[in-house]
Amino acid sequence: MEAAAEVxxxxxxxxxxxxxxxxxxxxxxxxxxxxxxxxxALGSGDAQGAALHGPTALLVDAGSLVLxxxxxxxxxxxxxxxxxVTRLADDLLRAFVRSGGMALGLAPVFLxxxxxxxxxxxxxxxxxxxxxxxxxxxxxxxxxxxxxDAAADHAVARLAKMRLLVSGWILLTVLVGARIAARVVLG
Amino acid sequence: xxxxxQPGLAAVLGVAYLATGGAVAWSLYRKDPSPAVVAGALVAWxxxxxxxxxxxxxxxxxGPLQGRxxxxxxxxxxxxxxxxxxxxxxxxxxGGLRDALLASDARLGLADRLLAETGGDAGLREAxxxxxxxxxxxxxxxxxxxxxxxxxxLAGDEGAIRAHLAxxxxxxxxxxxxxxxxx
Amino acid sequence: MSRxxxxxxxxxxxxxxxxxxxxxxxxxxxxxxVPLLGIAAVGCGIFGLVVGxxxxxxxxxxxxxxxxxxxxxxxxxxxxxxxxxFAAAEIEVSWSRMTIAxxxxxxxxxxxxxxxxxxxxxxxxxxxxxxxAVLLLAATLGLVGLPGLSVLARSMPTGGxxxxxxALASVVVLAICTAQTGWVLRPFVARPAAEVTxxxxxxxxxxxxxxxxxRSATGDYSKDWQPERKGMFGGRGR
Numbered sequence: 001m002e003a004a005a006e007v008x009x010x011x012x013x014x015x016x017x018x019x020x021x022x023x024x025x026x027x028x029x030x031x032x033x034x035x036x037x038x039x040x041a042l043g044s045g046d047a048q049g050a051a052l053h054g055p056t057a058l059l060v061d062a063g064s065l066v067l068x069x070x071x072x073x074x075x076x077x078x079x080x081x082x083x084x085v086t087r088l089a090d091d092l093l094r095a096f097v098r099s100g101g102m103a104l105g106l107a108p109v110f111l112x113x114x115x116x117x118x119x120x121x122x123x124x125x126x127x128x129x130x131x132x133x134x135x136x137x138x139x140x141x142x143x144x145x146x147x148x149d150a151a152a153d154h155a156v157a158r159l160a161k162m163r164l165l166v167s168g169w170i171l172l173t174v175l176v177g178a179r180i181a182a183r184v185v186l187g
Numbered sequence: 188x189x190x191x192x193q194p195g196l197a198a199v200l201g202v203a204y205l206a207t208g209g210a211v212a213w214s215l216y217r218k219d220p221s222p223a224v225v226a227g228a229l230v231a232w233x234x235x236x237x238x239x240x241x242x243x244x245x246x247x248x249x250g251p252l253q254g255r256x257x258x259x260x261x262x263x264x265x266x267x268x269x270x271x272x273x274x275x276x277x278x279x280x281x282g283g284l285r286d287a288l289l290a291s292d293a294r295l296g297l298a299d300r301l302l303a304e305t306g307g308d309a310g311l312r313e314a315x316x317x318x319x320x321x322x323x324x325x326x327x328x329x330x331x332x333x334x335x336x337x338x339x340x341l342a343g344d345e346g347a348i349r350a351h352l353a354x355x356x357x358x359x360x361x362x363x364x365x366x367x368x369x370x
Numbered sequence: 371m372s373r374x375x376x377x378x379x380x381x382x383x384x385x386x387x388x389x390x391x392x393x394x395x396x397x398x399x400x401x402x403x404v405p406l407l408g409i410a411a412v413g414c415g416i417f418g419l420v421v422g423x424x425x426x427x428x429x430x431x432x433x434x435x436x437x438x439x440x441x442x443x444x445x446x447x448x449x450x451x452x453x454x455x456f457a458a459a460e461i462e463v464s465w466s467r468m469t470i471a472x473x474x475x476x477x478x479x480x481x482x483x484x485x486x487x488x489x490x491x492x493x494x495x496x497x498x499x500x501x502x503a504v505l506l507l508a509a510t511l512g513l514v515g516l517p518g519l520s521v522l523a524r525s526m527p528t529g530g531x532x533x534x535x536x537a538l539a540s541v542v543v544l545a546i547c548t549a550q551t552g553w554v555l556r557p558f559v560a561r562p563a564a565e566v567t568x569x570x571x572x573x574x575x576x577x578x579x580x581x582x583x584x585r586s587a588t589g590d591y592s593k594d595w596q597p598e599r600k601g602m603f604g605g606r607g608r
Contacts, residue, residue: 101457105451106454108451109543109547112550113550116554117572119575119577227404227407238399238466258381261388265388
């Protein structure tokens with residue numbers, strides 16, 4: 001019991017705030033996906049298509065992260081890895097913010113294609129996986145780096161476990177994202 | 188619904204573009220009432236957006252050689268930024284030389300404005316020509332200095348460059364005093 | 371002023387990165403933004419005059435008016451995306467640096483386009499077929515666009531991670547937008563027998579048209595290309 005309390009105290013001490021993204025940064029990430037979806041929705045051709053494409057970007061990217069992020073954190077604790085949970089959350093949120101920033105940057109291009117062609121839904125089908133892959137890659141690099149910083153001892157074994165965990169999480173996120181996309185698009 | 192509104196939508200987007208351009212142009216006009224900037228912002232406002240956060244434009248006090256001074260010193264700074272030329276603390280010397288030249292050039296600009304407004308007299312005109320020629324001479328030397336840096340990178344004679352730079356600085360300070368007296 | 375503009379045009383050709391670095395802060399950007407836009411507009415306008423000369427008549431001023439937009443629209447649309455790509459590669463670029471890089475790239479392309487105008491005119495004066503004239507236009511734009519694109523990529527700050535991917539993504543998005551803009555603003559090279567129009571209706575997209583052209587060029591007439599109006603501005607759904 002005392003040992004458990006010590007572990008808890010240690011963990012709590014490690015999990016000091018590490019500078020999570022500011023609410024404005026998160027809002028910008030959300031805005032990016034909303035703007036991208038809205039730009040594609042305008043090119044959908046009818047109200048049904050607009051309702052379909054509008055929320056797709058946000059649902060797929062944010063939804064898969066929300067659904068799988070907790071699993072990553074739980075798995076991390078279960079495997080007794082060293083990085084503070086807040087740092088892992090920071091890595092995940094920063095990856096989301098970065099993906100959202102890219103979506104926001106692409107929104108004018110999609111609006112242009114919506115205005116001048118019927119290509120925007122097809123382009124979104126190409127861009128969304130690319131944006132998601134970038135976010136996952138960014139998160140993976142950050143997560144492994146966080147563990148490397150925390151794992152001074154037994155670094156090789158811990159890093160191997162962390163890489164395995166992150167690989168599994170990426171696979172799960174891709175599958176969940178694909179399922180959400182299929183659900184949204186196919187109904 | 189979207190399918191049936193395209194002509195109106197095009198007009199709305201066009202008006203929105205121009206209205207945004209108008210807002211950007213008005214905002215810039217309050218900082219810098221330059222007709223070119225205002226007209227440009229009206230038509231091509233997206234590239235003027237970074238200017239909105241800039242401080243108000245300073246009145247143009249530069250002289251006729253300001254552009255060449257910036258060009259010559261820009262090239263010199265890029266040469267100095269080369270890793271091969273690194274490690275020599277001459278940034279401050281170069282900055283001082285440029286500032287002194289710009290100050291002399293600004294006085295040249297004042298002389299030009301006075302000559303344009305009043306017709307001027309022969310003495311001022313002669314002094315102006317002398318100062319312009321001296322500034323031009325120093326700029327030519329700065330170009331030579333750049334080549335000398337290339338030689339120093341190969342032969343390693345940094346002392347000569349420093350001496351050249353110091354001599355130029357002394358020349359410009361003397362010129363500065365002369366233009367101060369005449370200007 | 372005119373001497374300053376010519377000097378700037380020379381600097382844009384000789385040392386474009388130097389121009390970007392010298393004017394990346396908002397205050398000095400103010401001094402060159404209008405001249406750079408002017409250089410881009412005039413350079414593209416001259417090239418447009420040459421291209422419109424293939425058909426002659428009203429097509430000459432029409433092409434001259436539209437050609438600057440062919441550079442302007444894609445650059446403005448893709449600058450936010452390019453900045454986001456570089457941010458994803460952990461290279462933070464200020465808006466003013468992004469803007470000056472885009473402007474210098476545009477001005478450089480425009481000056482080169484104007485300079486290559488006589489070559490295009492020479493070929494067009496030999497009355498090549500319409501398809502050859504269009505291909506020459508596309509090839510010329512690609513040729514003069516590459517030095518401009520290189521400015522955009524080279525003027526980004528050093529460092530970061532997977533920088534080449536950001537540069538590649540920027541170039542791909544810019545190229546796609548330029549191709550679509552060329553399609554939207556067509557005709558530039560009008561068929562000699564065709565009626566002169568400022569803009570044609572928005573039909574399909576550039577990729578669909580390229581597919582149809584490729585099929586025709588290879589003698590495959592099995593699919594009859596029936597372009598439909600597309601996009602919010604194209605009257606789709608009527």
